Amino acid sequence: MSFIEIVFYVFSGVMILGAxxxxxxxxxxxxxxxxxxxxxxxxxxxxxxxxxFLAITLVLVYVGAVMVLFLFVVMMxxxxxxxxxxxxxxxxxVGVLIALLLAVQMVLVVGPENFGFExxxxxxxxxxxxxxxxxxxxxxVLYTExxxxxxxxxxILLVAIVAAIxxxxxRRPETKYQTPGKQIMVKKEDRLRIVKMDAEKK
Amino acid sequence: xxxxxxxxxxxxxxxxxxxxxxxxxNLFFIVIIMVPLMLSVAYVTYAERKIIGYMQVRIGPNRxxxxxxxQPIADAVKLMFKEIIIPxxxxxxxxxxxxxxxxxxxxxxxxxxxxxxxxxxADVNAALLYILALTSMGVYGVIVAGWASNSKYAMxxxxxxxxxxxxxxxxxxxxxxxxxMASSSLNLGDIISKQQGGLSSWFVWPLLPLFFVYFISGVAxxxxxxxxxxxxxxxxxxGFHVDYSGMAFAVFFLAEYANIILIAALTSIMFFGGWxxxxxxxxxxxxxxxGNGMHWFLAKTAFFIFMFxxxxxxxxxxxxxxIMRLGWKVFIPVTIVWLFVEAVMVVMQVGPWAV
Numbered sequence: 001m002s003f004i005e006i007v008f009y010v011f012s013g014v015m016i017l018g019a020x021x022x023x024x025x026x027x028x029x030x031x032x033x034x035x036x037x038x039x040x041x042x043x044x045x046x047x048x049x050x051x052x053f054l055a056i057t058l059v060l061v062y063v064g065a066v067m068v069l070f071l072f073v074v075m076m077x078x079x080x081x082x083x084x085x086x087x088x089x090x091x092x093x094v095g096v097l098i099a100l101l102l103a104v105q106m107v108l109v110v111g112p113e114n115f116g117f118e119x120x121x122x123x124x125x126x127x128x129x130x131x132x133x134x135x136x137x138x139x140x141v142l143y144t145e146x147x148x149x150x151x152x153x154x155x156i157l158l159v160a161i162v163a164a165i166x167x168x169x170x171r172r173p174e175t176k177y178q179t180p181g182k183q184i185m186v187k188k189e190d191r192l193r194i195v196k197m198d199a200e201k202k
Numbered sequence: 203x204x205x206x207x208x209x210x211x212x213x214x215x216x217x218x219x220x221x222x223x224x225x226x227x228n229l230f231f232i233v234i235i236m237v238p239l240m241l242s243v244a245y246v247t248y249a250e251r252k253i254i255g256y257m258q259v260r261i262g263p264n265r266x267x268x269x270x271x272x273q274p275i276a277d278a279v280k281l282m283f284k285e286i287i288i289p290x291x292x293x294x295x296x297x298x299x300x301x302x303x304x305x306x307x308x309x310x311x312x313x314x315x316x317x318x319x320x321x322x323x324a325d326v327n328a329a330l331l332y333i334l335a336l337t338s339m340g341v342y343g344v345i346v347a348g349w350a351s352n353s354k355y356a357m358x359x360x361x362x363x364x365x366x367x368x369x370x371x372x373x374x375x376x377x378x379x380x381x382x383m384a385s386s387s388l389n390l391g392d393i394i395s396k397q398q399g400g401l402s403s404w405f406v407w408p409l410l411p412l413f414f415v416y417f418i419s420g421v422a423x424x425x426x427x428x429x430x431x432x433x434x435x436x437x438x439x440x441g442f443h444v445d446y447s448g449m450a451f452a453v454f455f456l457a458e459y460a461n462i463i464l465i466a467a468l469t470s471i472m473f474f475g476g477w478x479x480x481x482x483x484x485x486x487x488x489x490x491x492x493g494n495g496m497h498w499f500l501a502k503t504a505f506f507i508f509m510f511x512x513x514x515x516x517x518x519x520x521x522x523x524x525i526m527r528l529g530w531k532v533f534i535p536v537t538i539v540w541l542f543v544e545a546v547m548v549v550m551q552v553g554p555w556a557v
Binding site for chain 2: 003029030033036052053056057059060063064065068069071072075076133134135177178180
């Protein structure tokens, strides 16, 4: 077994354990942290595929931002685990059925024969030279061949941002807020009144 | 005699299989980076107390050793021998894991920092992204610590800190996009060598607003004063590490100072030419002190660490809504506008993009 294979199996093992942890652990915070671990192991496998840009972006976006907010929400919730476990046996057949369906679909869609591989023999892809730069290659493809899909995707994201802001930005009368400009403009004369008065006599 | 000793040493070295040779080599370099880093962390705490002391017309620590030089050692020894108290209702595993989550990214980021031309542990071509990803990881230590302590104060500190770090990360990332546009490379060594040509060709001049945004966001990312609401003493005692004691607390402390040094080093690399001498072109490159070299990198880093301490001694703590406003409504627009300006500069070929 070559060193790369060992690394691959270690990362895969950690990934599967992490993924199991997400669904098995009773504590939602533990589940969220297991998901973080899964992302990490996945990014390790992507690094093995010489896709360092994607690998680091996965950590940066999902681990660094999305999961932080996830954890944030999960920690604030008061989840009653026993109540959630009610009816576990009743829904088990449906769950198993859906899981099987999903697995079949995934095998059909991302199975090896769709990518021109024979099922029996996988030739490991050609390794690139040391000066291969994944970031640069991705950029070249993204801004030439796929420039329209890329732009459309970014516009859709922008619309989503605008929509989210439009939904939440409303001035409620009971919220107190300050205008920083006005705060800075305040002068001593506006607030302080010095009263001169004689000392009182007995 | 000496030759034969070296020969035997080399032949013993040759007996080891290749993978173990690589392992030893890398471990050796890691130790060479980590030991001075840990020592400088210890002495940054000393510098902080001394500098803030002098700024407030006090003397600062002066009891342990000559002029207080052994104070950080005494602190470390004391913290090591203190008991680590684990609150009864705390989540034991995460409570002890949180300090590790907080220090590991702070140390791992040093793998890609170039100290001199070619002196880098891992010459990665996506180093800038790697740094960004790892600095965003540090917040997990804080959040997990706050949650695992099972204490309201710690929880409040963790939530404040998480919101703050996530907000400032965006501005920080945009500032780094500016650096990326100027250098057209993600490799830190390449970014430095693009700044060759003395003081005037450092990136700080064409990217001045981005430099300010980056450095201030760096202060906010490390939860340092004036952005230290995560551990605001007057409101939530000590924030996320209220319940930590002994070495578990010390590891958080180490992580915070390692992050300060990291941000200072990154600022000097990305905006101030890293190991490049400001007198490049005026003096010959071979001269020992004025030429390029690691001492310039260390001097610039030390200056920015000093800036951190100076900021802490100067400014009162920000109010929470002001922090959020600064991050979202001031820094992000500034960076976006400056990215447009930079794009125009690239097209018009002015500044560092002149052909």
